[in-house]
Amino acid sequence: MNAESGFTIKPVYGPGDVPPSAGSDQPGEFPYTRGVYPTMYTKRPWTMRQYAGFGTAAESNARYHQLLKAGTMGLSVAFDLPTQMGYDSDDPIAHGEVGKVGVAIDSIDDMRRLFDGIPLDQVSTSMTINAPGSVLLLLYQLVAEEQGVPGAALQGTIQNDILKEYIARGTYIFPPKPSLRLVADTFAYCRAEIPKWNTISISGYHMAEAGATPAQEIAFTLANGIEYVRAAIAAGLAVDDFAPRLSFFFVARTTLLEEIAKFRAARRMWARIMRDDFGAKDPKSMMLRFHTQTAGVQLTAQQPEVNLIRVAIQALGAVAGGTQSLHTNSYDEAIALPTEKSARLALRTQQVLAYESGLTGTVDPFAGSYAVEAMTDEVEREATALIERVFEYGSAVDAIEQGFQKAEIEQSAYRIANEIDNGDRVVVGVNRFTMDAEEKYEPLRVDPAIEAAQAARLARLRAERDDPAVQRALADLAKAAAGSTNVLPLMKEALRLRATVGEVCHTLRGVWGVYRPVERF
Secondary structure, three states, rough: OEEEOEEEOOOOOOHHHOOEEEEEEEEOOOOOOOOOOOHHHHHHHHHHHHEEEEEEEHHHHHHHHHHHHHOOOOOEEEEEEEOOOOOOOOHHHHOOOOOOOOOOOOOOOHHHHHHOOOOOOOOEEEEEOOOOHHHHHHHHHHHHHHHHOOOOOOOHHHHHOHHHHHHHHHOOOHHHHHHOOOOHHHHHHHHHHHHHHHEEEEOHHHHOOOOOOOOHHHHHHHHHHHHHHHHHHHHOOOOHHHHHEEEEEEEEEOOHHHHHHHHHHHHHHHHHHHHHOOOOOHHHHOOOEEEEEOOOHOOOOHHHHHHHHHHHHHHHHHHOOOEEEEOOOOOOOOOOOOHHHHHHHHHHHHHHHOOOOOOOHHOOOOOOHHHHHHHHHHHHHHHHHHHHHOOOOOOOOHHHHHHHHHHHHHHHHHHHHHHHOOOOOEOEEEEEEEEOOOOOOOOOOOOOOOHHHHHHHHHHHHHHHOOOHHHHHHHHHHHHHHHHOOOHHHHHHHHHHOHHHHHHHHHHHHHHOOOOOOOOO
């Protein structure tokens, strides 16, 4: 049997398959194979952070209150496609997409509604936002300030990982170089203003959803991480001043043992990269801390209740692999946005693992397993070879511009699709154990009237605000973007004056341009 990463899985593993020292590393010690903290979950479980957001800010706020009441430990915001692309809800290009795959956030007014009644010094908030990540973070900071919460008390993460957008997802705005400048500006701003904030979540998840193997997922993610570290150092930041706030984001698939091995290998690789290649001295700079989401791409619309079992297995792999926080997908997400009941069941899956399974009683329970230790080495070898191929192009950006990572992932996706089509890879309910007729399911639907309501709110905002002051602030932002000044303070002032997300992003588009991909073939 072959692993997804390409190596052969042996029917039986024994002492000869691993070095004698395998499993002897201590948790919380370099190279962190067994976990970044000595006690891991034995003192407290991972953060249960359920990804949610749809429709209007008020609707999403109600869902957040439901999740907090159900016991979630952190919030994770899903934004709609126009927000992710830096467009306001009344922009013609946004038509038909407002509030569909996440919440529509156009201005500070929407961000205020989104977190109404939620004390921002008492929750940790993750925001899955990339090209306009700094804009949404500044709106969050402004709302916190209105609550009387200083930046030093805020905790959370913005994804802010633009490089994987060019590889696998497509919600980029600007070309790579100014995008990396914006990332570095965010690092510097947060170090001074929001020191506990994780300034980037370097993501393999979306590459995995596009078809990357486990080895490709961590190889291309760590290569992007190297690029961000280089960009920050080139901007004048010392590695130990920003690296402790770097975080990562991975998928958890149903291939349980390979996934556990993947997480262990990724930690070990990143620790050595940071120490040996960048000279990091602070142990926190070498720790690969990561959030995990169960594999949406493996959920099926056929027999959707079977997804409950898939998600439980995937979550088990993430926990056994040492994740710091986890989102479990709802069983109905292959069909539509999750219902309230399915979202609660997804959270309950984590709670059963945390409080009933016994997994929190010991650290890295798979350490010393012949199979897992051998697979950890195999995944590391495959991923290291891929990183070397990336840097044969010069840098991760150079490889992106040549289409290398994208082409590699597409080939893997094609191979997996063929294996499913011809029955070599079993998907329960799809190519085996099928049913003649599916049971009726009533999905959650987003009201199409949301778009008109958002447009009306934007019209009121523009009529009420001090528009000359907004235009002056946007002009100041354009000047900063054309030079070398950190753009975030000027963005924050424009947003405070009620400039919209789209206006800020259009101002930067006017200076930096937009990215147009070149097809490799």
